[in-house]
Amino acid sequence: MTDRREVEREIEGLVSALGKALGAQGTRLAVAESCTGGMICTAIVSDPQVSGALERGFIVYSLDSKCELLDLDRAEVESCEGVSRDVSLGMAKAALERSHADLALSVTGFAGPQQDDEEVGLVHIALARDGAEPLHEVHHYGDLGREAVCNRAVVSALRMLVAEAAKA
Template sequence: MTDRQEIEDLVKALANARGPGAPSLAIAESCTGGMICAAIVANPDVSGGLERGFIVYSLDSKCELLDLDRAEVESCEGVSRDVAIGMAEAGLRRSHADLALSVTGFAGPQQNDEEVGLVHVALARKRREPLHAVYHFGDLGREVICNKAVVAALQMLLAQSEGD
């Protein structure tokens, strides 16, 4: 199965898992640049649950739109567990959503000592501890890494939706 087919299947599964009164969603995307929002919006059975999306590709946008600490963001080039969780928590604070998903990573090409293929995914929920996962996909090319990041994020979101 291709990553694109897996993305479509995960969105369908998410639509099936979300019933009436399902939590609304905010998404803060860095390395995927809106791909998660686009996948969700493409399916009318789940698109209504998207409250808003933040594309925060640059370090400045992470700090300005999500109010992340500049020193922290700059220290890791915007890619770390703490930044991913901070993005998700800020997405929750800066929206009317019930939960917020975030993804940040290095899709390549390599600059300085970045680990190409390193991706962090986080999910913030009201009155609960955030979830976090880290992936080391390797230097597979930008498109493959971004697609794998979308799959990982949707899998986390689906697991949360099925758990509620």
């Protein structure tokens, strides 16, 4: 996925697949985004066939916003700079609890440039649904540049969301 248009087509295809997976079931989505800064919500609302499923989005880029908007434990968030399995799972669960959604997705990671000892390209994605064990994926994209890391995170998150929506 190096060409911008190729990435855009893949994202459009995944959003279309999400619409098909959701069908007429009326599933409502919530999305909590950190490193992608709203890119997933933007992709969803860009398709009028799918946009109605988005119940709400949380842009929680800063550590403060993760703690204040999603009530995550400050010590836990600060200990990992807001990027970990537990933080991503906490974000997804909190997005589900603080919305009227049936399915909540979260993304947090380090898109770059390198700061301190963080792993550039590390992204955690989680998904929560009422009555089900939350799901988690970790990706190590590498230091590909901010745009490439964010685009890959959006693609991975949408793939996870499509797969879970298809199960419902």
